[in-house]
Amino acid sequence: MIQYIKEYRFYIILFLFILIPIVGIDTSTRAPRNYRFYDRVIVTITSPIxxxxxxxxxxxxxxxxxxxxxxxxxxxxxxxxxxxxxxxxxxxxxxxxxxxxxxxxxxxxxxxxxKLDTVVARVIGKDVSTEFRAIRINRGESSGLRPDMAVVTAEGVVGRVLRTTQDSADIVTILDVLSAIDAIVERSRARGIVEGMTDDVCQLRFALRTDDIEPGDLLISSGLGGIFPKGVPVGTVSKVHRKRFGITQEVEIKPSVDFTRLEEVLVITHHEASPVRHETTPQATQGTQTAPAINSPALGPIERTQPKGTHL
Amino acid sequence: MTRLILRMLNVPALLLIVALGAAIQSSFFASHPLIYVQPDIVLLAVIWCGLKREFLEGGILTLLFANIAEIHSAAPRGLFLTSYMAIFLGIHAISRMVVIPNMVSLIKITIFTTAAWKLITLLILAFLDKAQNQWRHTLIMLLPGSAIEGALGIWVFRWLDRLDTVTFKSAHARQALEDELQLEREGI
The missing domain is CATH 1.20.5 (Single alpha-helices involved in coiled-coils or other helix-helix interfaces)
Known part of the structure; x- marks a missing residue:
């Protein structure tokens, strides 16, 4: 037997070399294939590398x-x-x-x-003097602006147009000492003239001592004078002082508009409430928007008061 | 005695080298774009065994090398055993029939053997009904893979030859060692 194995040793080994791999072939390749002991030895050596x-x-x-x-x-x-x-x-x-x-x-x-015809304008400058409180806007005659047009914001009255150039206009605010607006107390309908006093306070003049005015009352424009439409807020009564004797009372008004944050305004070129007379000037026709020139007979002397100087 | 120990260490050293080579080729060449030039250290070792080892020793080493390859691969079990064994048997048969005089001939054999190994692997996969998605990749990589294997063989075969010399496993060293042992036995 041993002699037989020795004689056919090569062929037996060859047969085993062919048989072992074929037997080792696993057709179920998806079956779990755990490492054997000597596999783990090899992996232990190679995995750190x-x-x-x-x-x-x-x-x-x-x-x-x-x-x-x-x-x-x-x-x-x-x-x-x-x-x-x-x-x-x-x-x-x-x-x-x-x-x-x-x-x-x-x-x-x-x-x-x-229902106003307005021109939106941006504030581009303020009064050069601290004594006067005018502003300058970036709209002028080319936009149809004319002197004595009302200037407002959504909060209330700002002032009126003092003078114009082709592309800018100076506005006298209601804070200016030379400004005056006919106003009424919304609650009691008491009447007076709002004039500028300081940087943030106006005063209501010519209000009768017997008028019912209390702090917190809202003042609105009366519409008299034809510049401001009726009903635009002017300010709120902040202080009332009635003297023991006299005809009038002293009333301080806090403007509805915050002038410290004023950036855009509306220039009212026409409003239905005011019976204005339209006078189209040659300059107005050159602008992008035709503006009415205000020359109302109802315009009171106070509202027509012009500042004595320009300070921009 | 030291020489005998060194000679005994040849097989473990060869196994260790193949294991390290498998680790390198499965890590260093795993990143893009090196994956396209990934060599096969195991195949070079199998070729070396087919040329430089006895039939039994080389066959057993081939089975061990194939097992190392399968440990580091998701190939179907037995695939590498079969393909590497086929290469070993083929190389061993060729070494009996033709003379491989120098490194150039060895590299040529390596290139053709690599191509044959890829085709054998594809054939086995076809028998396992797994070749439908593989044949295109095998054909594309057939020539580049063979060329890379041939290029790498220039160095690997030199290192293996040096290892055989150091461990007295090469023919010349083995003959010298046997001669010396013979002289020692004769008391000279």
């Missing part, structure tokens, strides 16, 4: 990528800084536009409510 090589490769690649990244970091940083600056400007601009939109929407609602 695989981990080390992979770790080295990862760090080499990461280092190379970081190096490339650093090469462009400064340029990217500058670009991002510039982009950030532009975005911040855009955000500020959009926020400003949003606020402006809210204000203009208020002005639009106000105009539609009172």
């Amino acid at each position: 695989q981990s080390a090589i992979q770790w080295t490769l990862d760090h080499l690649v990461a280092g190379y990528q970081n190096y490339i990244y650093l090469l462009h970091t400064r340029q990217e940083n500058l670009a991002l800084t510039e982009e950030n600056r532009k975005l911040l400007n855009t955000i500020a601009s959009l926020r400003e536009t949003q606020h402006e939109n809210v204000r203009l929407r208020g002005l639009l609602n106000f105009r539609e409510k009172l």
